[in-house]
Amino acid sequence: MKLISKFALLILITAILYLLVSGNLLSPSPFVIGGQLLAVALSIWARRSFQRGQFSIHAEPVKGLLLSTGPYAFIRHPMYTAALLLIWSSVLGHLFPIPVIVGLIVTGAIAVRIMTEEPLLLAQYPDYVAYSRKTKLVIPFLV
Secondary structure (H helix, E strand, C coil), X not given: CHHHXXXXXXXXXXXXXXXXXXXXXXXXXXXXXXXXXXXXHHHHHHHHCCCCCCCCCCXXXXXXXXXXXXXXXXXXXXXXXXXXXXXXXXXXXXXXXXHHHHHHHHXXXXXXXXXXXXXXXXXXCCCHHHHHHHCECCCCCCC
């Protein structure tokens, strides 16, 4: 599981660096900038919701209470939502084949990471079944 988690994280970092170096990350479009600012704000809000020592970049839960405050009250994976929002804001601002392929690869990597993390969360937290019934995976009120 850790290997899958590390590989997916490497894909995300590589994609962001590729989009930056290729000139496809930043855009003068207010829609792209707005999406990216929203992604950064969501990421910061999600990160600040963790208790001290509970945050991990690996897709495996750390001991402690089930996090269900902040953005976690609406979506189970707001950090992944932020990453997808950042990437897809950039891709849609530079709608060319290679950025779209990068966006699809990142989306696939995050989907794999979520699929490996969900069973671990179910095993770690007895309340996770009830929590997952009232929250969405990555898009509030939709998915």
